[in-house]
Amino acid sequence: MPKPVLDFWFDFASVYSFLAASRIAPLADAAGVQVRWRPFLLGPIFATQGMTDSPFNLFPLRGKHMIRDVKRSADEIGVGFRWPSVFPQSAVLASRVALVGLKDTWGEDFSRAVFHAEYAENRVISEPTVIADILTKLKVPVDATFASAQADEIKAELRELTAEAQRREFFGAPTFTTQDGELFWGNDRLEQALRWAKK
Amino acid sequence: MPKPVLDFWFDFASVYSFLAASRIAPLADAAGVQVRWRPFLLGPIFATQGMTDSPFNLFPLRGKHMIRDVKRSADEIGVGFRWPSVFPQSAVLASRVALVGLKDTWGEDFSRAVFHAEYAENRVISEPTVIADILTKLKVPVDATFASAQADEIKAELRELTAEAQRREFFGAPTFTTQDGELFWGNDRLEQALRWAKK
Numbered sequence: 001m002p003k004p005v006l007d008f009w010f011d012f013a014s015v016y017s018f019l020a021a022s023r024i025a026p027l028a029d030a031a032g033v034q035v036r037w038r039p040f041l042l043g044p045i046f047a048t049q050g051m052t053d054s055p056f057n058l059f060p061l062r063g064k065h066m067i068r069d070v071k072r073s074a075d076e077i078g079v080g081f082r083w084p085s086v087f088p089q090s091a092v093l094a095s096r097v098a099l100v101g102l103k104d105t106w107g108e109d110f111s112r113a114v115f116h117a118e119y120a121e122n123r124v125i126s127e128p129t130v131i132a133d134i135l136t137k138l139k140v141p142v143d144a145t146f147a148s149a150q151a152d153e154i155k156a157e158l159r160e161l162t163a164e165a166q167r168r169e170f171f172g173a174p175t176f177t178t179q180d181g182e183l184f185w186g187n188d189r190l191e192q193a194l195r196w197a198k199k
Numbered sequence: 200m201p202k203p204v205l206d207f208w209f210d211f212a213s214v215y216s217f218l219a220a221s222r223i224a225p226l227a228d229a230a231g232v233q234v235r236w237r238p239f240l241l242g243p244i245f246a247t248q249g250m251t252d253s254p255f256n257l258f259p260l261r262g263k264h265m266i267r268d269v270k271r272s273a274d275e276i277g278v279g280f281r282w283p284s285v286f287p288q289s290a291v292l293a294s295r296v297a298l299v300g301l302k303d304t305w306g307e308d309f310s311r312a313v314f315h316a317e318y319a320e321n322r323v324i325s326e327p328t329v330i331a332d333i334l335t336k337l338k339v340p341v342d343a344t345f346a347s348a349q350a351d352e353i354k355a356e357l358r359e360l361t362a363e364a365q366r367r368e369f370f371g372a373p374t375f376t377t378q379d380g381e382l383f384w385g386n387d388r389l390e391q392a393l394r395w396a397k398k
Contacts, residue, residue: 069383171264
Protein backbone atom coordinates (compact mmCIF):
# COMPACT_ATOMS: atom_id res chain seq x y z
CA MET A 1 0.00 0.00 0.00
CA PRO A 2 1.40 3.45 -0.83
CA LYS A 3 2.13 5.75 2.08
CA PRO A 4 -0.29 8.54 2.84
CA VAL A 5 0.94 11.87 1.48
CA LEU A 6 1.28 15.25 3.15
CA ASP A 7 2.13 18.35 1.14
CA PHE A 8 4.47 20.72 2.98
CA TRP A 9 4.14 24.23 1.59
CA PHE A 10 6.93 26.54 2.66
CA ASP A 11 8.39 29.93 1.90
CA PHE A 12 12.12 30.37 2.43
CA ALA A 13 11.31 33.83 3.80
CA SER A 14 9.24 32.32 6.62
CA VAL A 15 10.96 31.59 9.90
CA TYR A 16 8.30 29.14 11.05
CA SER A 17 8.82 27.31 7.75
CA PHE A 18 12.45 26.99 8.86
CA LEU A 19 11.35 25.30 12.09
CA ALA A 20 9.01 22.95 10.22
CA ALA A 21 11.67 22.10 7.63
CA SER A 22 14.09 21.30 10.45
CA ARG A 23 11.88 18.65 11.98
CA ILE A 24 9.45 17.31 9.37
CA ALA A 25 11.56 14.45 7.96
CA PRO A 26 11.99 12.34 11.13
CA LEU A 27 8.40 12.99 12.25
CA ALA A 28 7.02 11.96 8.87
CA ASP A 29 9.23 8.85 8.81
CA ALA A 30 7.98 7.87 12.26
CA ALA A 31 4.38 8.44 11.14
CA GLY A 32 4.84 6.52 7.89
CA VAL A 33 3.80 9.54 5.83
CA GLN A 34 5.38 10.69 2.58
CA VAL A 35 6.06 14.42 2.46
CA ARG A 36 6.07 16.44 -0.75
CA TRP A 37 7.98 19.71 -0.45
CA ARG A 38 6.21 22.62 -2.12
CA PRO A 39 8.02 25.98 -2.20
CA PHE A 40 5.79 29.00 -2.81
CA LEU A 41 5.90 32.76 -2.35
CA LEU A 42 3.93 34.35 0.42
CA GLY A 43 4.52 37.94 -0.75
CA PRO A 44 1.84 38.01 -3.47
CA ILE A 45 -0.59 36.30 -1.08
CA PHE A 46 -0.04 38.81 1.70
CA ALA A 47 -0.38 41.62 -0.86
CA THR A 48 -3.81 40.33 -1.93
CA GLN A 49 -4.84 40.42 1.72
CA GLY A 50 -3.76 44.05 2.03
CA MET A 51 -0.47 43.37 3.81
CA THR A 52 2.63 44.91 2.30
CA ASP A 53 5.17 43.47 4.73
CA SER A 54 5.62 40.51 7.03
CA PRO A 55 2.96 40.50 9.77
CA PHE A 56 5.91 40.35 12.17
CA ASN A 57 7.09 43.72 10.89
CA LEU A 58 3.55 45.13 10.78
CA PHE A 59 2.82 44.22 14.42
CA PRO A 60 6.02 45.12 16.29
CA LEU A 61 5.19 43.59 19.70
CA ARG A 62 4.36 40.34 18.05
CA GLY A 63 7.49 40.53 15.93
CA LYS A 64 9.66 41.12 18.98
CA HIS A 65 8.07 38.19 20.78
CA MET A 66 8.39 35.99 17.71
CA ILE A 67 12.18 36.10 17.79
CA ARG A 68 12.15 34.88 21.40
CA ASP A 69 9.54 32.27 20.53
CA VAL A 70 11.53 30.86 17.62
CA LYS A 71 14.70 30.79 19.73
CA ARG A 72 13.00 28.71 22.42
CA SER A 73 11.53 26.29 19.85
CA ALA A 74 14.83 26.01 17.99
CA ASP A 75 16.57 25.22 21.28
CA GLU A 76 14.03 22.50 22.04
CA ILE A 77 14.48 20.82 18.67
CA GLY A 78 18.24 21.33 18.79
CA VAL A 79 18.83 23.51 15.75
CA GLY A 80 20.88 26.69 15.67
CA PHE A 81 19.03 29.98 15.31
CA ARG A 82 20.16 33.54 14.89
CA TRP A 83 17.84 36.32 13.82
CA PRO A 84 18.96 37.45 10.34
CA SER A 85 20.04 41.02 9.63
CA VAL A 86 17.69 41.06 6.64
CA PHE A 87 14.04 40.03 7.13
CA PRO A 88 12.12 39.01 5.19
CA GLN A 89 14.43 37.87 2.39
CA SER A 90 13.50 37.28 -1.22
CA ALA A 91 13.00 33.57 -1.77
CA VAL A 92 12.63 33.60 -5.57
CA LEU A 93 16.07 32.29 -6.53
CA ALA A 94 16.24 29.71 -3.73
CA SER A 95 12.72 28.49 -4.56
CA ARG A 96 13.53 28.01 -8.24
CA VAL A 97 16.71 26.09 -7.43
CA ALA A 98 14.77 24.01 -4.90
CA LEU A 99 12.26 23.08 -7.62
CA VAL A 100 15.13 21.84 -9.80
CA GLY A 101 16.48 19.80 -6.88
CA LEU A 102 13.08 18.38 -5.95
CA LYS A 103 12.91 16.76 -9.42
CA ASP A 104 16.30 15.26 -8.61
CA THR A 105 17.47 13.73 -5.31
CA TRP A 106 18.92 16.78 -3.56
CA GLY A 107 15.90 19.11 -3.21
CA GLU A 108 15.15 18.48 0.45
CA ASP A 109 18.77 18.66 1.58
CA PHE A 110 19.15 21.86 -0.41
CA SER A 111 16.03 23.36 1.15
CA ARG A 112 17.17 22.55 4.68
CA ALA A 113 20.59 24.04 3.89
CA VAL A 114 19.00 27.26 2.60
CA PHE A 115 16.95 27.64 5.78
CA HIS A 116 20.05 26.96 7.85
CA ALA A 117 22.10 29.56 5.95
CA GLU A 118 19.35 32.14 6.43
CA TYR A 119 18.30 31.46 10.02
CA ALA A 120 21.39 30.06 11.68
CA GLU A 121 24.27 31.63 9.74
CA ASN A 122 22.88 35.09 8.93
CA ARG A 123 23.51 34.67 5.21
CA VAL A 124 21.35 36.37 2.60
CA ILE A 125 19.74 33.70 0.46
CA SER A 126 18.81 36.05 -2.39
CA GLU A 127 22.54 36.27 -3.18
CA PRO A 128 23.58 33.81 -5.92
CA THR A 129 26.96 33.23 -4.23
CA VAL A 130 25.20 31.92 -1.11
CA ILE A 131 23.10 29.52 -3.18
CA ALA A 132 26.19 28.50 -5.17
CA ASP A 133 28.04 27.68 -1.93
CA ILE A 134 25.19 25.46 -0.79
CA LEU A 135 25.07 23.63 -4.12
CA THR A 136 28.83 23.11 -4.05
CA LYS A 137 28.66 21.58 -0.58
CA LEU A 138 25.96 19.23 -1.85
CA LYS A 139 28.18 18.37 -4.86
CA VAL A 140 25.57 19.68 -7.28
CA PRO A 141 26.92 21.43 -10.39
CA VAL A 142 26.35 25.16 -9.96
CA ASP A 143 26.24 26.56 -13.48
CA ALA A 144 23.99 23.90 -14.97
CA THR A 145 21.64 24.16 -12.00
CA PHE A 146 21.43 27.95 -12.22
CA ALA A 147 20.64 27.61 -15.91
CA SER A 148 17.86 25.09 -15.17
CA ALA A 149 16.50 27.31 -12.41
CA GLN A 150 16.12 30.22 -14.84
CA ALA A 151 14.30 28.13 -17.45
CA ASP A 152 10.74 29.19 -18.28
CA GLU A 153 9.38 25.87 -17.10
CA ILE A 154 10.74 26.32 -13.57
CA LYS A 155 9.68 29.97 -13.40
CA ALA A 156 6.19 28.94 -14.43
CA GLU A 157 6.14 26.14 -11.87
CA LEU A 158 6.89 28.52 -8.99
CA ARG A 159 4.24 30.94 -10.25
CA GLU A 160 1.74 28.08 -10.49
CA LEU A 161 2.48 26.82 -6.96
CA THR A 162 1.97 30.35 -5.65
CA ALA A 163 -1.25 30.68 -7.66
CA GLU A 164 -2.46 27.35 -6.28
CA ALA A 165 -1.72 28.53 -2.74
CA GLN A 166 -3.74 31.65 -3.47
CA ARG A 167 -6.66 29.70 -4.95
CA ARG A 168 -6.69 27.45 -1.90
CA GLU A 169 -6.83 30.50 0.34
CA PHE A 170 -3.51 30.10 2.12
CA PHE A 171 -2.71 33.00 4.40
CA GLY A 172 0.65 32.03 5.86
CA ALA A 173 3.48 29.50 5.89
CA PRO A 174 4.19 26.78 6.54
CA THR A 175 0.93 25.24 5.38
CA PHE A 176 0.26 21.51 5.25
CA THR A 177 -2.39 19.98 3.00
CA THR A 178 -3.70 16.46 2.87
CA GLN A 179 -5.01 14.49 -0.09
CA ASP A 180 -8.59 14.99 1.10
CA GLY A 181 -8.13 18.77 0.93
CA GLU A 182 -7.63 19.56 4.60
CA LEU A 183 -5.43 22.59 5.33
CA PHE A 184 -3.25 23.08 8.41
CA TRP A 185 -1.43 26.31 9.09
CA GLY A 186 1.78 26.69 11.00
CA ASN A 187 4.69 24.71 12.35
CA ASP A 188 2.55 24.03 15.44
CA ARG A 189 0.13 21.95 13.36
CA LEU A 190 2.69 19.59 11.85
CA GLU A 191 1.91 16.71 14.21
CA GLN A 192 -1.84 17.18 13.78
CA ALA A 193 -1.47 17.28 9.98
CA LEU A 194 0.51 14.04 10.04
CA ARG A 195 -2.19 12.40 12.18
CA TRP A 196 -4.84 13.61 9.74
CA ALA A 197 -2.91 12.35 6.70
CA LYS A 198 -2.91 8.86 8.23
CA LYS A 199 -6.65 8.70 8.86
CA MET B 200 9.09 22.47 48.32
CA PRO B 201 6.36 24.63 46.80
CA LYS B 202 5.27 23.81 43.27
CA PRO B 203 6.53 25.97 40.43
CA VAL B 204 3.92 28.49 39.33
CA LEU B 205 2.58 29.32 35.88
CA ASP B 206 0.27 32.29 35.34
CA PHE B 207 -2.46 31.61 32.79
CA TRP B 208 -3.73 34.87 31.32
CA PHE B 209 -6.98 34.50 29.44
CA ASP B 210 -9.75 36.57 27.91
CA PHE B 211 -13.21 35.03 27.83
CA ALA B 212 -13.59 36.56 24.36
CA SER B 213 -10.67 34.51 23.05
CA VAL B 214 -11.41 31.15 21.48
CA TYR B 215 -7.86 29.86 21.91
CA SER B 216 -8.16 30.78 25.59
CA PHE B 217 -11.15 28.42 25.60
CA LEU B 218 -8.99 25.60 24.28
CA ALA B 219 -6.25 26.31 26.83
CA ALA B 220 -8.78 26.53 29.68
CA SER B 221 -10.21 23.17 28.60
CA ARG B 222 -6.91 21.34 28.95
CA ILE B 223 -4.62 23.22 31.34
CA ALA B 224 -5.67 21.58 34.65
CA PRO B 225 -4.72 17.94 33.91
CA LEU B 226 -1.55 18.96 32.07
CA ALA B 227 -0.43 21.17 34.97
CA ASP B 228 -1.25 18.41 37.47
CA ALA B 229 0.81 15.93 35.50
CA ALA B 230 3.69 18.43 35.32
CA GLY B 231 3.48 19.28 39.02
CA VAL B 232 2.91 22.97 38.26
CA GLN B 233 0.51 25.29 40.07
CA VAL B 234 -1.56 27.43 37.70
CA ARG B 235 -2.88 30.86 38.63
CA TRP B 236 -5.80 31.95 36.48
CA ARG B 237 -5.59 35.60 35.40
CA PRO B 238 -8.56 37.03 33.46
CA PHE B 239 -7.79 40.18 31.49
CA LEU B 240 -9.26 42.17 28.61
CA LEU B 241 -7.62 42.03 25.22
CA GLY B 242 -9.73 44.84 23.71
CA PRO B 243 -7.76 47.77 25.17
CA ILE B 244 -4.51 46.02 24.25
CA PHE B 245 -5.53 45.47 20.63
CA ALA B 246 -6.72 49.10 20.49
CA THR B 247 -3.27 50.34 21.58
CA GLN B 248 -1.79 48.31 18.74
CA GLY B 249 -4.13 49.94 16.23
CA MET B 250 -6.57 47.04 15.95
CA THR B 251 -10.21 47.82 16.48
CA ASP B 252 -11.58 44.30 16.13
CA SER B 253 -10.48 40.72 16.59
CA PRO B 254 -7.62 39.86 14.20
CA PHE B 255 -9.85 37.01 13.06
CA ASN B 256 -12.42 39.53 11.87
CA LEU B 257 -9.77 41.85 10.41
CA PHE B 258 -8.16 39.07 8.33
CA PRO B 259 -11.10 37.12 6.89
CA LEU B 260 -9.23 34.15 5.38
CA ARG B 261 -7.46 33.57 8.66
CA GLY B 262 -10.71 33.93 10.54
CA LYS B 263 -12.42 31.39 8.29
CA HIS B 264 -9.58 28.94 8.77
CA MET B 265 -9.52 29.56 12.51
CA ILE B 266 -12.99 28.09 12.97
CA ARG B 267 -11.90 24.89 11.24
CA ASP B 268 -8.66 24.85 13.20
CA VAL B 269 -10.40 25.22 16.56
CA LYS B 270 -12.89 22.51 15.62
CA ARG B 271 -10.12 20.04 14.86
CA SER B 272 -8.27 20.84 18.09
CA ALA B 273 -11.47 20.68 20.15
CA ASP B 274 -12.21 17.26 18.62
CA GLU B 275 -8.73 16.04 19.51
CA ILE B 276 -9.03 17.12 23.15
CA GLY B 277 -12.61 15.90 23.31
CA VAL B 278 -14.50 19.10 24.10
CA GLY B 279 -17.62 20.36 22.33
CA PHE B 280 -17.24 23.34 20.03
CA ARG B 281 -19.72 25.40 18.08
CA TRP B 282 -18.84 28.75 16.58
CA PRO B 283 -20.86 31.40 18.47
CA SER B 284 -23.34 33.69 16.71
CA VAL B 285 -21.70 36.67 18.42
CA PHE B 286 -17.92 37.08 18.20
CA PRO B 287 -16.08 38.53 19.97
CA GLN B 288 -18.20 38.82 23.12
CA SER B 289 -17.72 41.29 25.95
CA ALA B 290 -15.93 39.53 28.79
CA VAL B 291 -16.23 42.29 31.41
CA LEU B 292 -19.01 40.80 33.54
CA ALA B 293 -17.71 37.23 33.34
CA SER B 294 -14.17 38.38 34.19
CA ARG B 295 -15.32 40.29 37.27
CA VAL B 296 -17.34 37.33 38.51
CA ALA B 297 -14.37 35.04 37.83
CA LEU B 298 -12.19 37.29 39.99
CA VAL B 299 -14.66 36.90 42.84
CA GLY B 300 -14.62 33.13 42.38
CA LEU B 301 -10.84 32.91 42.13
CA LYS B 302 -10.62 34.34 45.67
CA ASP B 303 -12.99 31.54 46.67
CA THR B 304 -12.95 27.90 45.57
CA TRP B 305 -15.13 28.05 42.46
CA GLY B 306 -13.24 30.42 40.14
CA GLU B 307 -11.71 27.82 37.84
CA ASP B 308 -14.89 25.77 37.50
CA PHE B 309 -16.80 28.97 36.79
CA SER B 310 -14.27 30.03 34.15
CA ARG B 311 -14.43 26.68 32.37
CA ALA B 312 -18.24 26.83 32.47
CA VAL B 313 -18.24 30.33 30.94
CA PHE B 314 -16.00 29.18 28.10
CA HIS B 315 -18.23 26.16 27.57
CA ALA B 316 -21.39 28.29 27.48
CA GLU B 317 -19.81 30.61 24.93
CA TYR B 318 -18.01 28.16 22.68
CA ALA B 319 -20.03 24.96 22.95
CA GLU B 320 -23.56 26.14 23.72
CA ASN B 321 -23.76 29.39 21.72
CA ARG B 322 -24.77 31.41 24.75
CA VAL B 323 -23.87 35.09 25.11
CA ILE B 324 -21.72 35.51 28.18
CA SER B 325 -22.25 39.27 28.47
CA GLU B 326 -25.86 38.51 29.49
CA PRO B 327 -26.31 38.45 33.28
CA THR B 328 -28.88 35.62 33.02
CA VAL B 329 -26.28 33.37 31.41
CA ILE B 330 -23.79 34.10 34.18
CA ALA B 331 -26.52 33.63 36.80
CA ASP B 332 -27.36 30.19 35.34
CA ILE B 333 -23.74 29.14 35.59
CA LEU B 334 -23.46 30.33 39.20
CA THR B 335 -26.66 28.51 40.11
CA LYS B 336 -25.37 25.26 38.65
CA LEU B 337 -22.22 25.69 40.73
CA LYS B 338 -24.39 26.34 43.82
CA VAL B 339 -22.91 29.81 44.20
CA PRO B 340 -25.32 32.52 45.47
CA VAL B 341 -26.16 34.75 42.51
CA ASP B 342 -27.17 38.07 44.06
CA ALA B 343 -24.33 38.29 46.56
CA THR B 344 -21.82 37.33 43.88
CA PHE B 345 -23.12 39.92 41.42
CA ALA B 346 -22.87 42.54 44.18
CA SER B 347 -19.27 41.52 44.91
CA ALA B 348 -18.43 41.55 41.20
CA GLN B 349 -19.59 45.17 40.91
CA ALA B 350 -17.57 46.34 43.90
CA ASP B 351 -14.88 48.93 43.20
CA GLU B 352 -12.17 46.58 44.39
CA ILE B 353 -13.00 43.95 41.78
CA LYS B 354 -13.42 46.50 39.00
CA ALA B 355 -10.01 47.91 39.89
CA GLU B 356 -8.49 44.44 39.95
CA LEU B 357 -9.61 43.68 36.39
CA ARG B 358 -8.33 47.07 35.22
CA GLU B 359 -5.00 46.40 36.93
CA LEU B 360 -4.62 42.93 35.39
CA THR B 361 -5.29 44.44 31.98
CA ALA B 362 -2.82 47.25 32.67
CA GLU B 363 -0.23 44.70 33.75
CA ALA B 364 -0.78 42.75 30.55
CA GLN B 365 -0.25 45.95 28.60
CA ARG B 366 2.92 46.88 30.52
CA ARG B 367 4.30 43.42 29.88
CA GLU B 368 3.62 43.84 26.16
CA PHE B 369 1.05 41.10 25.73
CA PHE B 370 -0.45 41.04 22.24
CA GLY B 371 -2.88 38.15 22.40
CA ALA B 372 -4.47 35.47 24.54
CA PRO B 373 -3.95 33.06 26.07
CA THR B 374 -0.58 34.15 27.41
CA PHE B 375 1.44 32.17 29.94
CA THR B 376 4.07 33.79 32.16
CA THR B 377 6.59 32.17 34.46
CA GLN B 378 8.05 33.49 37.70
CA ASP B 379 11.31 34.36 35.94
CA GLY B 380 9.42 36.66 33.56
CA GLU B 381 9.25 34.44 30.47
CA LEU B 382 6.21 34.98 28.24
CA PHE B 383 4.55 32.34 26.05
CA TRP B 384 1.77 33.19 23.65
CA GLY B 385 -1.00 30.89 22.55
CA ASN B 386 -2.67 27.61 23.40
CA ASP B 387 0.04 25.91 21.32
CA ARG B 388 2.71 26.98 23.82
CA LEU B 389 1.03 25.55 26.94
CA GLU B 390 3.24 22.45 27.09
CA GLN B 391 6.40 24.47 26.46
CA ALA B 392 5.41 26.98 29.17
CA LEU B 393 4.87 24.16 31.66
CA ARG B 394 8.29 22.73 30.83
CA TRP B 395 9.85 26.16 31.30
CA ALA B 396 8.08 26.72 34.64
CA LYS B 397 9.67 23.49 35.94
CA LYS B 398 13.23 24.44 35.00
